[in-house]
Amino acid sequence: MTDRRYYTITELTAEFAITTRTLRFYEDENLLNPERQGRKRLYTPRDRTRLKLILRGKRLGFSLAEVREIIEMYDHAPGEKGQLQRLQDRINERTAELEQKQRDILETLEELKQVNDKVQLRLDELDK
Amino acid sequence: MTDRRYYTITELTAEFAITTRTLRFYEDENLLNPERQGRKRLYTPRDRTRLKLILRGKRLGFSLAEVREIIEMYDHAPGEKGQLQRLQDRINERTAELEQKQRDILETLEELKQVNDKVQLRLDELDK
DNA sequence: AATTTAGTTGACGTTTACGTAAAATGCGTA
DNA sequence: TACGCATTTTACGTAAACGTCAACTAAATT
Numbered sequence: 001m002t003d004r005r006y007y008t009i010t011e012l013t014a015e016f017a018i019t020t021r022t023l024r025f026y027e028d029e030n031l032l033n034p035e036r037q038g039r040k041r042l043y044t045p046r047d048r049t050r051l052k053l054i055l056r057g058k059r060l061g062f063s064l065a066e067v068r069e070i071i072e073m074y075d076h077a078p079g080e081k082g083q084l085q086r087l088q089d090r091i092n093e094r095t096a097e098l099e100q101k102q103r104d105i106l107e108t109l110e111e112l113k114q115v116n117d118k119v120q121l122r123l124d125e126l127d128k
Numbered sequence: 129m130t131d132r133r134y135y136t137i138t139e140l141t142a143e144f145a146i147t148t149r150t151l152r153f154y155e156d157e158n159l160l161n162p163e164r165q166g167r168k169r170l171y172t173p174r175d176r177t178r179l180k181l182i183l184r185g186k187r188l189g190f191s192l193a194e195v196r197e198i199i200e201m202y203d204h205a206p207g208e209k210g211q212l213q214r215l216q217d218r219i220n221e222r223t224a225e226l227e228q229k230q231r232d233i234l235e236t237l238e239e240l241k242q243v244n245d246k247v248q249l250r251l252d253e254l255d256k
Numbered sequence: 257a258a259t260t261t262a263g264t265t266g267a268c269g270t271t272t273a274c275g276t277a278a279a280a281t282g283c284g285t286a
Numbered sequence: 287t288a289c290g291c292a293t294t295t296t297a298c299g300t301a302a303a304c305g306t307c308a309a310c311t312a313a314a315t316t
Contacts (some may be wrong), residue, residue: 009293020293025274039281039294056232063272067213070236073243084247085159091244098233098240104184105226107231112226114221116154116202118213126209148263153304154277166312167264191302 006035006042014068017062026054031071060101068093134163134170139255144183154182156193159199197224 009020026032027041031054034041043051050071051115069090076087137148154160154170159182162169171179178199185195197218204215 005239007279019275021274024294029188029273041293048243057191057234058273060229060232060236061187065272070240074239076243076247078250084251084254088247088251091240091247095240097239098237099187102230102233105230106189108184108188109223109226112198112219112223113204116216119204119216119219122206123209123212123216126212136262148306149304149306152264157303167314169263194300 006044007048009034009043012043012048012051016051017041020053023051026051026064029068031064031068060098129196135176137169137171140176140179145181146183151179154179154192157196159192159196180222188226204229 003031007015009023010069013017013020019024023032023043027034032043032047032050034043034047036042053071054064054067054073058064060069072085073091073094077083079087134207135143137151140146140151141148151160151169151171155162160175161246162172162176164170164173181199181202182192182195185198186192190198201215201219205211207215
């Protein structure tokens with residue numbers, strides 16, 4: 001019994017603050033494939049999960065092509081040895097990228113904090 | 129004596145693996161403003177620093193407009209109280225964004241690790 | 257002097273990721 | 287039955303961030 005609920009297109013736009021155009025575009029790109037009830041789209045929990053992955057990827061600055069690659073890693077086929085090793089290679093690449101982003105973030109946070117501290121000093125000066 | 133060296137355009141393209149088009153584009157966008165020796169561009173250490181900030185911002189998925197905003201925070205004018213407080217507000221916003229990205233990265237890293245572990249199990253199986 | 261090398265200024269082209277009508281359809285409600 | 291509302295397909299439009307010529311220039315090298 002794997003959570004047999006469906007989401008309408010507007011439910012998803014509301015939940016994630018995106019437009020219907022965006023959802024249809026992702027479908028065109030084969031990132032989502034909702035079922036149909038007549039012509040209407042019915043998004044499954046799986047679609048919703050994938051949507052979350054897409055949006056998270058976008059927040060991190062990945063293109064949709066990259067997001068697709070990452071998602072494909074999640075539901076990869078069993079495969080034979082060579083396949084599996086190449087999959088590990090790609091995982092390692094993405095991991096390295098993400099670790100670079102982590103460092104970038106830490107640096108930026110540190111710098112912003114320094115600016116903030118300076119500004120605070122000035123404000124304290126003005127209030128004195 | 130603040131490091132009086134200049135960088136040519138090709139030096140920078142080599143160091144950062146970008147094209148001259150990109151550097152000129154950033155200049156058009158007023159993100160860089162190299163000096164001139166005749167018609168040739170001479171990039172200062174300051175330009176180089178700003179370039180690093182731009183590229184780091186891009187790696188994090190910020191648009192050039194956002195990168196510009198962030199850079200502007202770094203070299204803000206002294207300003208009066210209201211100004212300073214609004215600056216702090218903007219710093220706080222960016223900080224929150226970056227912290228969201230941090231969480232996104234941690235989640236993704238964790239997921240990739242899980243996939244990798246599964247793949248490794250399969251490989252061990254095959255090698256047995 | 258002739259040519260290569262590095263750099264310049266236009267300016268049109270391209271990709272990504274949607275935005276934005278336009279026209280049609282189905283469905284519950286007044 | 288007429289209406290409004292959500293949804294659909296089709297398709298052209300757009301902003302961002304450069305790519306890619308073309309035509310030129312200045313300096314250095316052969």
